[in-house]
Amino acid sequence: MVTHAQAWDSTRERRISSLAQPKVNHQIICNRISVYWTDKLPSKTHRFTVPVLTPRQAELSRSKKIYRGFEENRSFPMWPVSVASRHAVASPRVKELAHPKLVSNAWEADWPVYTRVSKGAMTAAARERTTQLAKPKKRDFSAKQDAPPTPPQSITQFTRTAYLARPKTEHPSYLHDKPIRWAVSAGARNAVMSARLSELARPKVRKQIFEGYNPYRISSAALHTEASARLQELSIPQRVRKKR
Template sequence: MATEVEAPQSTRRLDVLARPKQLPPTYREDRRSVYWLDKPPLMPGSDGTTKFACTDWVAAISNHKPIYSRYVSDRPSPKSVVSKAAQNAEANERVAFLAEPKDWARHFTLHRPVMTHVTKGAQQATASERIDFLAKPKTYQPLKIKESWDYDINEWDNEISSAAKNARCSERLEALAEPKALHNHFRFAKPIRWNTEDSTLKAIATLRLQQLARPKSRGKNEQYDPYKVSSAAIHARPTPRIDELCAPIPRKMRQKKP
């Protein structure tokens, strides 16, 4: 019978992680609200409600903002009383100058009405010869469109002039018409099928290649399952060094805030 492997005396990492999270020392369990009880709680007071107590600082913060010392409330009426001196006052030259409306710009023009008025001169005007010439639509020569059966070399050859047939291009055009040369190190793509050398066809693998090419022997165990985990692997325990390497870095460990 296989003997069980005893756990080391020191605390394992798995046991430490399996422990529940400890509550902080300042943790206080939430109390049930007194407003969800079937009857009012027995609290000191005539009405039996909960009495709240706050600190002096909280009471000072909860007070409303005092009114400004020079604050003047709204007037009792929108009609204010105007004194006789204000009624009989006359504006000086500076106030009268500032009260004048701003002049329009020199290039300002009012919006034109939707319907403009055409003068009699414009109604009885006659266009000049130049305007009549420009007003005429542009005319184009009819395109030489042929039917599909007329597209023949002999038919088009008669329409080509002798000057166009005997034309010769310049040296610059010949240089531009030349195709771009291939790079010095350019290589064409290999053909899909290429000839295999006789030495390659007659080559024999070495003893080392034959050993590497041979599949792994399982002996007489033809029902070998590669996904089966052995019992030794299941009951294996890491060494103390592996536990030490699995532990997180101390400087990166911090306790969560409650």
């Protein structure tokens, strides 16, 4: 009979022998046998896998059956019509749906690419008011400095285009950036600061939170105040009953 001490010694020896074995180097690439062959290399002619369909795949690959009542090709262009079809009467709803759709009254056909000008438009004479509105708007730059000259009254298409092509000028009130160094006027150099400006120019003195704070100081209003009747009533100490 194996005692407990003997069993412990055998287990200890097996554990020590397993820990004493060297670690396996998994970085060595072994020549593993392919899953398709085990004893020899496959032939070069048939080096592909033959697909095998499952019963479900074979069922799905079958063509769809045509409905029995459907006739793909009729034998003759004329075929007999049933008695019910010959004596059928259309309902009011079917007659209403059989009417062609009417075109909306607001629909207009597309205009042709080349518009035809009527004789009245070709021989029309513009009125004085139409001629006045057709003239370009004139701008008055007399009150501004360095303003572009106004276009002449009798202007043509070329002169109008050249006038509009001119670059935009700067506004007379526009101020450019000051230079880094500029001359200081004599009035600014000899200016004398007033008392108010001296007062405003002084930096504001900021104190700490509790700087100059006296917690025992009582204000004059608190010294001359009088308590109300309610405060006097609340300030009376309550009687404490002794426990028996």
